[in-house]
Amino acid sequence: MDRREIAALLAYIGRLDPRTIRTEKGEASDQIAQWHVLLADVPPATPYGWDARIAAHQHIRTSPYPILPADIARPWDSYRRERLARHTDPTPLADPNDQIAYTAELIGTRRAVATGSVQPREDRAITSGRGRIDPELKARLKEVGSCIPPAARAALRPFRPARAAREAAVAQGRPDALAVMCEWCQAPVGMPCRNRRIGPKDGTRRTTPRATPHSGRLDLATTQQAQEPQRLQQPTPA
Known part of the structure; x- marks a missing residue:
């Protein structure tokens, strides 16, 4: 003023x-x-x-x-x-190789937002909470099947063997072992099983992820998959 x-x-x-x-x-x-x-x-x-x-x-x-x-x-x-x-920096129009111009545009945008000359640019997250997916995004994901393109997913398979095996099992109708917790290595739901290396005094020295789940975890997932149709068919109490 x-x-x-x-x-x-x-x-x-x-x-x-x-x-x-x-x-x-x-x-x-x-x-x-x-x-x-x-x-x-x-x-x-x-x-x-x-x-x-x-x-x-x-x-x-x-x-x-x-x-x-x-x-x-x-x-x-x-x-x-x-x-x-609330502001997320938009990509500047300046050439990123021109550091001075690129930085100046970022600073100018932030100053305009801070001083109230323009509204903040808000890039909302994919979801705003568990189970509350934007309807347009939900329809788009249903159409494409995944947020990861098929070509990118195929390229990542050698680096994610546990996830690749899980996706293959689900695609073939076999039980998803990672849908249950492993009672052997205590791997939580969604995480691959792990091998434990025991030290001289019976203490766990290190763990390494397994490409395949433990057999007990697979048996548990198979049992759960078999019980699922029966649970859905049970009448709801009045």
Whole structure:
């Protein structure tokens, strides 16, 4: 805010709280100069939600103490932080090899968001919680079958043998061993079984993932798969 905007803000505050009014010309000038030094980087208002008069009104309405420049600066800093926390940097149009231009564009975008000139750009996550998938995304995943393209999945198979074996089993209608916990190595659901290397004093020294599940885990998954149709056919209690 410039000195004229500071004077207008102080006049508005004086109407709400006469304790802030300075009647002497020298005192009024000093007050404007003080507030201008402390709030020079705070705008009077922005197109998206910030208004210094609202911050002043809120303080006067809720606090018994006379308003100070900090009571305007603190809400402004909170406004800036909240907007930047919701912002995801878009890819700059500048050439990424031109580091100066690329960085300048990023800084300019963030400054515009922080000062309220433009709205934050929010890139939402695929899901907003367990079981709450966006309907459009859900339909798209149902259409393509997976968020990983088939070519990429095939290229990853040599590096993910346990997952590849699991996908092959599910595709062929065989039980999914990773759908249950392994009672032998205690591998949780969704994680591959592990081999344990025992030390001289019977303590586990290290573990390594297995490409195939333990036989007991596969038997448990087979039993669970066989019981699933029976469970679904049971009548629901009234």
